[in-house]
Amino acid sequence: MSKKKKEEKVWWIEKLSNKVNKASEVLLMVIVGIMIVTTLIGVFNRFVFRFSVSWTNEVATYLLIWMSTVGACIATKRGLHISITFILKKLRKKLRLWIVIISQAMTMIFLIYATIYGFKLCISQMKQYSPVAGIPIGLVYLAVPVGSLIMIMHLISSLKPILQFIKDCE
Numbered sequence: 001m002s003k004k005k006k007e008e009k010v011w012w013i014e015k016l017s018n019k020v021n022k023a024s025e026v027l028l029m030v031i032v033g034i035m036i037v038t039t040l041i042g043v044f045n046r047f048v049f050r051f052s053v054s055w056t057n058e059v060a061t062y063l064l065i066w067m068s069t070v071g072a073c074i075a076t077k078r079g080l081h082i083s084i085t086f087i088l089k090k091l092r093k094k095l096r097l098w099i100v101i102i103s104q105a106m107t108m109i110f111l112i113y114a115t116i117y118g119f120k121l122c123i124s125q126m127k128q129y130s131p132v133a134g135i136p137i138g139l140v141y142l143a144v145p146v147g148s149l150i151m152i153m154h155l156i157s158s159l160k161p162i163l164q165f166i167k168d169c170e
């Protein structure tokens with residue numbers, strides 16, 4: 001099979017999922033770097049100059065929220081979320097497949113719910129600002145719906161092997 005035909009068989013959502021995942025990995029590295037620098041500034045000032053830079057703790061906390069969400073997106077893409085695989089491995093292939101499908105569907109429902117209500121919460125909190133850094137709280141909360149959307153995309157892109165398995169079983 002030629003290379004071009006192989007590329008045509010890749011879903012557009014898979015391509016988008018792969019690109020978003022690469023961007024997420026870069027973003028995660030940037031967030032971790034900024035978080036390290038921010039924390040070091042706070043610690044250095046506290047112990048060397050004996051005064052506390054008040055915004056460093058707040059910014060580090062908000063970066064931790066975004067870091068966790070971006071990390072969860074990457075874990076979703078890689079299929080690294082917690083699961084009880086030792087039970088699944090003991091089941092028949094078809095039953096295992098249906099359990100995976102139900103699990104994916106339940107996760108998808110939760111993520112859709114988190115996306116919808118997360119955006120509503122963000123919009124309602126855009127006029128509230130963090131006490132020290134002055135960051136709109138809605139931007140901090142935006143991690144949840146944005147992360148949920150990305151995870152939905154990753155889950156959809158992971159459906160192709162499942163659908164192929166069902167097709168092969170028929």
